[in-house]
Amino acid sequence: MRFFRFSRKNLCIPYALYLILFVVAPLLVLFYYAFTDGQGRFTCGNLTGFFTDPNTLGTLCYSFAIAIATTIVCLLLAYPVAYILATGHFKTKSVVVMLFVLPMWINFSLRITALKEVLTLLEGNLARYPFFNTVIGMTYDFLPFMILPIYTTISKLDSALLEAALDLGAGSVQAFLHVTLPLSVPGILSGISMVFLPAMTNYVVLDMLYNSTYIMGSLIGSYFSAYNWHGGSMIALILLAIICLFTLLNGEAEESSARGGALL
Amino acid sequence: MEQRTNIIELKHITKIFEDGFAAVEDFNLEIGRGEFVTFLGPSGCGKTTTLRMIAGFDIPTSGEILLNGSPITHLPPNKRPINTVFQRYALFPHMNIYDNIAFGLKQKKTPKDIIQKKVKRVLALVDLEGFEKRSISTLSGGQQQRVAIARALVNEPEILLLDEPLGALDLKMRQEMQLELKAMHKKLGITFIYVTHDQEEALTMSDKIVVMSKGKMQQIGSPEDIYNEPKNAFVADFIGQSNIFNGIMTGKLRARFCGGEFACVDDVEEGTHITAVVRPEDVIITQPEQGIIEGVVSSVIFKGMHYEITVESGRYEMVIQSVKSARVGERVGMQVEPDNIHIMIAEDHTNFFVADINKDYRLEYNDTILDTSLTRLIPGSRRGENGELLDVSGEVVDITRTKVQVAIQPQNITMTDDQQQGLVHGTISNLIYKGDHYSYVIHTDIGQDFVVDDEYLWNMNDSVGLIMPVEKMTFTVKR
Numbered sequence: 001m002r003f004f005r006f007s008r009k010n011l012c013i014p015y016a017l018y019l020i021l022f023v024v025a026p027l028l029v030l031f032y033y034a035f036t037d038g039q040g041r042f043t044c045g046n047l048t049g050f051f052t053d054p055n056t057l058g059t060l061c062y063s064f065a066i067a068i069a070t071t072i073v074c075l076l077l078a079y080p081v082a083y084i085l086a087t088g089h090f091k092t093k094s095v096v097v098m099l100f101v102l103p104m105w106i107n108f109s110l111r112i113t114a115l116k117e118v119l120t121l122l123e124g125n126l127a128r129y130p131f132f133n134t135v136i137g138m139t140y141d142f143l144p145f146m147i148l149p150i151y152t153t154i155s156k157l158d159s160a161l162l163e164a165a166l167d168l169g170a171g172s173v174q175a176f177l178h179v180t181l182p183l184s185v186p187g188i189l190s191g192i193s194m195v196f197l198p199a200m201t202n203y204v205v206l207d208m209l210y211n212s213t214y215i216m217g218s219l220i221g222s223y224f225s226a227y228n229w230h231g232g233s234m235i236a237l238i239l240l241a242i243i244c245l246f247t248l249l250n251g252e253a254e255e256s257s258a259r260g261g262a263l264l
Numbered sequence: 265m266e267q268r269t270n271i272i273e274l275k276h277i278t279k280i281f282e283d284g285f286a287a288v289e290d291f292n293l294e295i296g297r298g299e300f301v302t303f304l305g306p307s308g309c310g311k312t313t314t315l316r317m318i319a320g321f322d323i324p325t326s327g328e329i330l331l332n333g334s335p336i337t338h339l340p341p342n343k344r345p346i347n348t349v350f351q352r353y354a355l356f357p358h359m360n361i362y363d364n365i366a367f368g369l370k371q372k373k374t375p376k377d378i379i380q381k382k383v384k385r386v387l388a389l390v391d392l393e394g395f396e397k398r399s400i401s402t403l404s405g406g407q408q409q410r411v412a413i414a415r416a417l418v419n420e421p422e423i424l425l426l427d428e429p430l431g432a433l434d435l436k437m438r439q440e441m442q443l444e445l446k447a448m449h450k451k452l453g454i455t456f457i458y459v460t461h462d463q464e465e466a467l468t469m470s471d472k473i474v475v476m477s478k479g480k481m482q483q484i485g486s487p488e489d490i491y492n493e494p495k496n497a498f499v500a501d502f503i504g505q506s507n508i509f510n511g512i513m514t515g516k517l518r519a520r521f522c523g524g525e526f527a528c529v530d531d532v533e534e535g536t537h538i539t540a541v542v543r544p545e546d547v548i549i550t551q552p553e554q555g556i557i558e559g560v561v562s563s564v565i566f567k568g569m570h571y572e573i574t575v576e577s578g579r580y581e582m583v584i585q586s587v588k589s590a591r592v593g594e595r596v597g598m599q600v601e602p603d604n605i606h607i608m609i610a611e612d613h614t615n616f617f618v619a620d621i622n623k624d625y626r627l628e629y630n631d632t633i634l635d636t637s638l639t640r641l642i643p644g645s646r647r648g649e650n651g652e653l654l655d656v657s658g659e660v661v662d663i664t665r666t667k668v669q670v671a672i673q674p675q676n677i678t679m680t681d682d683q684q685q686g687l688v689h690g691t692i693s694n695l696i697y698k699g700d701h702y703s704y705v706i707h708t709d710i711g712q713d714f715v716v717d718d719e720y721l722w723n724m725n726d727s728v729g730l731i732m733p734v735e736k737m738t739f740t741v742k743r
Contacts, residue, residue, distance in 0.1 A: 158352075160350050160351070160352065160354035161354050161356060163319075163321050163341070163348075163350070163354070164350060164355075164356070164415075165356075166320075166321075166340065166342050167319060167320075167321075167341050167342070167346075167347055167416075168342075168347065168367050168368035168371060168416075169342045169368050169371035169419065170342055170371045178367070182358045183356075183357070183358055185358075
């Protein structure tokens with residue numbers, strides 16, 4: 001083996017190739033398209049165009065509205081469920097948890113189609129409440145992603161902390177507000193990041209529930225199907241920036257809050 | 265009016281968990297105001313459960329807890345004037361030190377300026393002035409411990425409960441904290457209830473020690489009482505190192521155990537079966553002919569302050585602490601001052617003896633094979649190709665290190681005139697009539713005494729063989 005000496009370093013070659021091919025290169029292409037026009041000249045027109053066009057701005061706001069509403073509904077539903085699951089005395093706890101996770105294993109389009117039928121039955125015409133229906137669809141889709149991290153965080157909480165709070169004179173409500181809730185923040189944040197961002201782009205739910213309004217995902221799709229690679233790339237880039245910003249904030253908040261919490 | 269000095273009383277407390285495990289059984293205790301009481305016992309003895317019932321985290325299955333004479337058995341923890349220092353501190357990780365300590369006062373809606381003053385005072389008490397704004401994770405174990413104590417003390421509880429608070433600290437830190445806690449107790453005058461499995465900690469700090477085992481109180485008393493006058497073999501064994509022997513009273517203030525006859529100071533009726541306890545530091549090594557018993561030194565270990573010398577005398581083993589070393593293989597005599605022998609009346613007359621595993625991997629005692637399955641005795645063991653005994657990991661069992669303790673009840677041993685029969689032979693050295701049977705002590709030619717119950721009358725000094733059916737024996741493997 002004189003010509004090729006194998007060392008641990010060589011093990012990273014496949015991963016480096018993978019990263020260059022599928023992460024770095026596409027990102028560079030994305031940057032290139034986002035900052036050029038049809039003739040290949042450098043321009044910031046795509047960026048300014050996005051923030052001056054009322055249509056694209058409207059889509060951004062609508063996406064935010066959908067994502068915020070979905071996240072809030074998910075959180076309100078998931079927290080009590082996760083809390084009861086984590087603190088209750090179920091003999092078959094894992095089975096109950098599994099019941100909440102099980103829908104994730106069923107094909108997504110099947111679930112949404114089923115939901116569509118149910119909603120049609122209840123509302124008659126789906127077009128009447130498109131926003132409302134979309135939030136229901138998204139919540140149905142993303143709820144397990146909110147329950148699981150919160151459940152994990154609460155069940156890993158040291159029960160002695162709660163006992164300490166009671167011991168120091170707190171009632172059970174006070175103990176929950178001052179100990180359990182703040183210490184489950186890492187789980188909540190992790191749940192939010194797993195629900196909020198996908199909810200901004202998952203336009204399949206809108207399509208299937210006959211909501212014709214665009215969100216960020218469908219907007220990019222529409223640019224690309226019209227062969228406007230430059231505008232579409234810019235929107236993708238802006239979305240990336242929002243995600244980066246969000247993750248950064250999330251990380252900060254997590255660090256400043258408890259260190260005991262667990263991320264899924 | 266009656267002056268009440270007991271701050272807390274536990275009356276017939278029993279705690280049985282959902283799985284049927286009885287953690288505490290019929291526990292009775294009175295604790296005086298300002299006392300430093302320690303619950304001492306091995307893990308699983310119920311000491312923490314008892315503490316949790318006083319704190320209010322667990323509700324007793326039956327029995328009553330009185331605080332200043334009024335029942336608090338079912339009062340939730342936040343309504344009790346009792347605070348706890350938890351095993352792993354249980355400090356709130358999302359709050360700084362100030363907020364941790366102020367937590368209890370804030371629950372009581374204490375005005376801010378008073379909270380500030382009290383937190384400052386209690387931080388000074390635990391030697392952490394100026395630490396208010398620090399976060400918990402920046403503290404060492406010892407400092408976290410102090411914060412935990414401060415957080416409990418700031419509420420001015422009537423009773424402070426401490427659940428093995430020093431368990432996570434290193435030895436030096438632990439010894440320092442022991443003295444500090446004791447000083448704090450003296451200064452504050454609050455009742456301390458302390459839980460530990462560390463006998464040294466208990467002896468150092470407490471006014472009163474409650475020794476517990478298997479959910480029951482074994483003995484209660486001052487550290488001196490517990491150490492010098494253990495009530496039973498468990499306490500003697502748990503507190504400090506002890507040589508414990510079964511024996512019998514042979515005359516007024518005379519007892520025979522460990523193959524010798526010793527003078528003692530406990531006046532127990534002649535013929536009574538006893539358990540004798542001798543502390544290792546109380547055994548005096550003499551010339552072979554000058555001791556009451558003699559034996560051969562089998563091991564010497566240097567322990568820093570002293571040597572730990574093990575002497576084999578016949579079938580018995582004596583552990584001795586001495587500042588002077590000895591040579592392995594040396595013949596020595598041993599002597600014990602009468603007031604250093606602690607005699608307890610034995611409630612249980614079970615005979616114990618130690619059997620060896622011979623070269624053929626059979627159990628052997630007094631050159632007789634005890635026909636029992638060793639593979640069943642040692643869990644996971646099996647026979648190898650050549651009949652050798654293999655343990656769980658497939659290694660050959662070291663027969664010099666593995667001993668088997670055999671226990672047999674007095675009523676299961678039969679005496680016979682036929683000297684050829686029986687596992688051991690000896691002469692009857694004592695007999696007592698017990699109403700429906702006689703209780704004999706047989707002094708065997710290998711030095712061990714056996715207690716035998718028999719309904720027929722035999723004479724003193726009769727030579728007998730002892731038949732012990734293997735199926736009546738219980739075996740414990742010792743390595």
